[in-house]
Structure formats: C-alpha cells, structure tokens
Amino acid sequence: MIASPGGVAEWPKALVLKTSEGRPSESSNLSPSAISMQSSPPGVSYDCYRRIMMFCLNVHGDPASSQSVHSALQFAKATVASGHEIYRVFFYHDGVRIADCNQVPPQDESNLLQQWIEFAEEHSLELTVCIAAALKRGVLNEDERARYERVAANVYPAFSVVGLGQQIEAAISCDRTITFPG
Amino acid sequence: MRFLYLLRRPPYSGSLAAEAIDSILVAGVFDQRVSVLFKDDGVLQLLKDQQGQLLGHRSVNKMLAALPEYEIEELFVCARSLAERALSLDQLSLPVQVLDEVGQQTLIAAQNVVMND
C-alpha cells in the first residue's frame, strides 16, 4: 500500500517507501509537533511513510569569508544520513573558491576542502563549479589552463568545471533546490 | 517548473548581480517558467541610466533589459522596497509589476524553485 501525506499528485516522481524499520529520520531531534505538518490521510501518521527525495545544493559563499561552504557540507551529510540523496552540488559566485587545491588552512582550523572531497568520494557525490565564475576568480582546471595559457591549473580533480546549464538542469531534476548564499 | 529569482543585492557589489542575471538567462533557455522579484537593494538594479563600464562592469540595467528577449517577462518589484528608497516606476528601466506583501506571498508559494543572487 502506498500512502503519503500532502498528496502524491504534487510529486511526479513520487517514490513512497515504508521505512518503519530502521527509519533514518529517528536521528532527528524534531518532535512531530515542532514543524508544520502536511495533513495526513486519516489513520496514517506522517512518520510511518517516507519518500526518498533528491536535493540539489547551490553554494555561493567564499570559504574564507562566509560560512556557507561549511553549512552546506553539514546539510549534505545530514541529507545522506537521512536516506535522501544529493543530485549535485553546484558552487557558484565566490563558492567556486572551495575547489582551489592550493588552499592551506591553518592547522587549528578545519580543512573544508578535504572534508568535501572525502564526503563526496564516500557517497559518489557530484561536485561542480561554474566555469564562468571560476575563470573570473582564477580557479582553473587543466583544460581551461591550456585554453587561456595560464601558469597552473588549481582545481582539485574531485570537482568538475561545468556550465551554468548544470545548475538549472539540477534544479529541474530535483525535488528540492537549496541555496547557501554568501 | 516555476523558477523565481529573488534579487536583493545592489547592482555593483562585485559581480554577484551580473552573475545572477547570467543564471536567469540560462533558466530562460531551458524553457522554464521564470519570474524575477526585485526586493530590498535589488530594486536598485533596475535604475535607469547606469554606466557600469565606469567600474569595469557590464551595466546591470542593460543586462536586465535582455530578459524579455529570453521570454522572461514576469518581473516583479516589492512595493515597500521602492517606497523605502522613495523610488517611482518611471525611474526604473523596465516595465515591472509592483507587488505588495500579499502579492509576494502568493508569488513565492507558487514556486518550485527559488534562486538567489
């Protein structure tokens, strides 16, 4: 039986899973009354049924002067731990600087780049940086280095350098788009 | 899908406004239903007679004028943000619809995706 609150009709790719056993959301400290609930069908409690969702993340902030790269990572980790999926992480504006492999964080600060890379490898996450925003900020992969005849490529290989179309395509393909602005 | 771009930055804080417009134009190319809400300092992007080249930038009002060419014609501006800056519609470079708070609520509630500058 498939049941879902809020009407499956709104969710064209609806995949409703019964997850009463080992429900990943049990790690949440939200009490059911703490968040506004969609009305549930009679006799069906919202938490009995969960649907796996696809999220995409836009990350806009400079890793050195904003928290957004950090928060986005914490959110991405919680997303995977909750059983949902990350379709793509798109770094735009100053967010593209996270891909610069020349970052040397002080020993007493966390290495955000390293954390993103490890997390992405572990979960086969697609990390992308916007090519136009990256070029402007001196974040170049080998192709762009050669194209513009610059001295050195500095994009960590875990990141693909892509066009803005990837940002829009991800938003179209996902259930939710979440932006961490700078 | 319905995309709303919520633009709240002034036009020349670095390249942020111009980069957001680049993203809007691509959303237009993807055949999505795209609308734009100018709010807070974002309304300043619409002022006429900008000369961004003096700052080494593209003129944001000119880029915005391309939106109708990409068939993006649902442009909205927050009434309060205009009033706070004592701006009137004839000072803006594009035809926009003024939305009060209820209008903005309705607009946002109708979206699948809200993007930021």
Added chain:
Amino acid sequence: MTRVTIQLDKDGFLVHLTDWNEVTAAELAAAQNIELTEAHWELIHLVRRFYSQFEVSPAMRPLVKQVREQLGEDKANSIYLMQLFPGSPAKLLAKIAGLPRPTNCL
C-alpha cells in the same frame, strides 16, 4: 600599411574585443571556412547591436527572436542560421562578430 597581430584564445575568440573591425571579422570567418556575404553581415551587425544594447551575447532563442523582428520571419529559423554559421550559430556568430563567448552556452 602596418601589420597587426590579433590575439585569439585557443577557441578562436578575440582576447581584446576592441581589436574587432570588419577586416578582423572576415579573417575570423575565413578561419572557420566561411566567406562573408551580405547575409552574414546583416547577422553580424544584428548581434553586435544586441550586445551593445544588452551587454550579453545572445543565446539561440533570443537570436532567432531578434532575427524575426529585424530581418523577417523567413530568416527566423535555425536552419537558415545554420546554413550561414554551421554547427552552433549563436556561438560562431559571437566569435566572428567580436563578442564575448556566450556565458550561457550549454
């Protein structure tokens, strides 16, 4: 007559947009095996007007829209544009017309 060297990037776009003139355009076109005719020039001038008005290089759809408005319905289709600027007309036109690489090319 002085010889000038014009800097192109690896994809053949002008490094300095101010280097553009009609002679440059003809050479940029020749490098793509295109001999410029009147039909090419009216499109080159059209996209240059677009850029001076909007400061963005047009993607395909706004290009077709402008062609419809300025040059007429019979030219406002991608087949016509592809015949003149084969492959990716919006990108090739930007290159030959001395506009920046379209940031929104997909």
Added chain:
Amino acid sequence: MTSLHLIFSAKGLRSCLGIIQPEDALLLIEDGVYAVLEDSATRLHAIEDDLVARGLQNLHADNVQRIDYSGMVELVARHQPIVSWH
C-alpha cells in the same frame, strides 16, 4: 505546499517577515541565529550548532526551537519552495 525560509542574517529575517504565511517554517542558520536577540514573537527554528558556536545557547527565547542538520533535512523535505534570505 508551504515554504521554508532559511534565514542567514538578521537583515534577511526583517526582509522576509512581511511576506511569510502562517504555515511557512522559518529556520535561522549561520549568522541568522543572531536574530534570536531581536525577535521573540515569531515561531522560529534555529540550527543548534550555530547558536552554541556563537554563545547564544542560553539567550534565546521560548519561540525558538533548536534543531540539528537532520532536523533541517526534515524541514526541507516537508516544504517547497526553499527560500534563502542572506
């Protein structure tokens, strides 16, 4: 569906307060958690790490529900669109 507003600054909260619907959810995140010092009327969620990191853990009022990132994931899953206010 109803919206989730992610509030990244006190300025962002002021901007969005006028246009939230009663069923919308609001989440303070990053520097947005400083808004707990200004607003004690609106029902808000706040990221616990962001409160605690800034020494605000004892300064927020009853209107603020502390959640962790998995709580944020739940909020995101239950609302659409997600609106960010920098």
